Amino acid sequence: MAKLWWFSDSNVFYCVPEGTSIIDDQGLPVDSADLYRVDVRNTVELSAQCELVDQVIMVSGRQLFSQEFLSTIPANLPNLALIKATTSADARVQLEQMDLDGWVFNPFTHEALSLSIQKAYEDKKSVLALQEELKSYSEIAFTAMSSxxxxxxxxxxxxxxxxxxxxxxxxxxxxxxxxxxxxxxxxxxxxxxxxxxxxxxxxxxxxxxxxxxxxxxxxxxxxxxxxxxxxxxxxxxxxxxxxxxxxxxxxxxxxxxxxxxxxxxxxKTIKVNAMLIEHQDHIRNVMALLEMASRDNRNSVKRIMMDLSIALREQAVSLDLTLEQETSMLQLSERALTSLETLHELTDAAEGHFRSLVVQLDLAAKLLKTKDQPAQNEVEVSVELF
CATH class of the missing domain: 3.30.450.40 (GAF domain)
Structure with missing residues (x-):
């Protein structure tokens, strides 16, 4: 089928038979190009031209391609961009943002250009066919190794x-x-x-x-x-x-x-190992914070309770309490101190569980850890398959 050539600088279209080139090695239209020129004044006319061709070849220049026309070209129609020495920076950015099937830089020799056009066309058709089959294929079972x-x-x-x-x-x-x-x-x-x-x-x-x-x-x-x-x-x-x-x-x-x-x-193993290492570091940080907070809290509370107990003993005399009242007050202080020690023991037990968890994580990481071997391309081994 024919190819639709589109020049950005002139915004002119040419419907050219397959295998025919209408540009020189710098990407400028040759004199015979006018034989294939077609009138495309709006998106309706462009859509009609796209139905007559099997590929669009866009020749870039200083000007950008019309965005309205770009959006009219069917997504399943293979396309190829020719980038000239005079292509502007803005035009190159526009081409980079497009879903092109290929691009060619000048000079544009007839042989190289023909090969690039054919390759872009075949690749796009293969990709489109594969995408279509993805929708309807049934699951393919594995077959046994035979070699x-x-x-x-x-x-x-x-x-x-x-x-x-x-x-x-x-x-x-x-x-x-x-x-x-x-x-x-x-x-x-x-x-x-x-x-x-x-x-x-x-x-x-x-x-x-x-x-x-x-x-x-x-x-x-x-x-x-x-x-x-x-x-x-x-x-x-x-x-x-x-x-x-x-x-x-x-x-x-x-x-x-x-x-x-x-x-x-x-x-999967690499991913699990990475997650395990991350959790190890997190738990170690949490453990360090708990130990620091527990130690500071224990020292502070113990100092406060000891100061309170001493103060109660000193104040018991000045409060004109009976012996029974003084003994009861001191017993309350002793019970508070005993409860504090019990709380500290429970905190120690919780810290012990955390330490045990860290040890178990270390053992699991050791089992998963491997020593990197040289990459295959660094090993002088060659296997002939067929």
Whole structure:
């Protein structure tokens, strides 16, 4: 189908046959471009043109693209931006804020531009198809491991991640394992309080897939060269699955499902360990404050009661009390002092329980603590899968 070219500086549109370029290497329209010029004066006419093409190519310049026209272009229509040397800073900011499927910088050679246009188109179509299938796919069951070499990959990975104690190192190890399987992808760790994607640099379309799939009940979804594995706390997106080899494709899907399961289990352990350490520090701070407050309170109250007892003894004589009244007053003072000692004993018991809790937390942390091992890409081990 045709491509719709849009120039921001002139706000002019061209409906160009597929495979035809209408710009020179600096992004300026060539003389023959007028053959394909179309009149687009409002959003209705733009909508009509969008129905006749399968991709929009936006050529930026000093001027911004019309926001009204931008909002008219269908979200499912693949788009590509050409950034020229004369593109203004404001125009670059506008492009960065758009959900583009790709962009190309000048000089614009015919061969490189054709490849970029085709790649942006194919990627957008694959992503759209995968998003559509997410709505209707039924859950795909795991299949048994069928290759000894693939089982070796999983076993090596499972052993390597046991020595990892942070999510970034776990992501590096997982992505390195995928590289050994000759595929590239992204991994996301999702918890109630945080969501982390590795590598950090990820295309908006891929990030949107992660967001949609994280709330889905589906386990595995595949479409063309894209594979997504969805677990409660870990998701993996593969972007270059070997679609030309169906046997390899199936085996690879099973292997990565196992890897995703192992990654999730380790991520949970890392998260629990981090929470445990945080609670340990919090309890220690609370314990220190309790001990300080208890010590200060005990010393202050004891000093007050002792001073009161001495004062009562001294005042008993001057108050002209009978011996029985004087004895009763002193007994009240002694009972108050005894009650205070009992209260202190209960406080000591409560502090003892807190100390026991801290000890138990320390023991649990020791069981979970691991010594970081070198990342997989630092180990000179290579496994041939296929």
């Amino acid at each position: 000894a070499s693939e089982m070796g990959i999983v076993a090596f990975y499972a052993q390597a991640v046991q020595g990892i104690s942070n999510l970034e190192r776990l992501a590096d190890q997982t992505l390195g394992c995928l590289k050994d399987l000759s595929v590239n992808g992204y991994i996301q760790f999702s918890f109630d309080d945080s969501v982390e994607i590795y590598p950090k640099a990820i295309a908006p379309g891929y990030r949107k897939l992660f967001d949609q799939f994280r709330t889905s009940a589906l386990r595995i979804v595949s479409h063309g060269r894209f594979l997504i594995f969805n677990f409660d706390n870990a998701q993996i997106l593969i972007v270059n699955a070997p679609i030309a080899d169906s046997d390899k494709y199936g085996r690879l899907r099973d292997v990565i499902a196992q890897i995703a399961s192992i990654a999730e289990a380790r991520a």
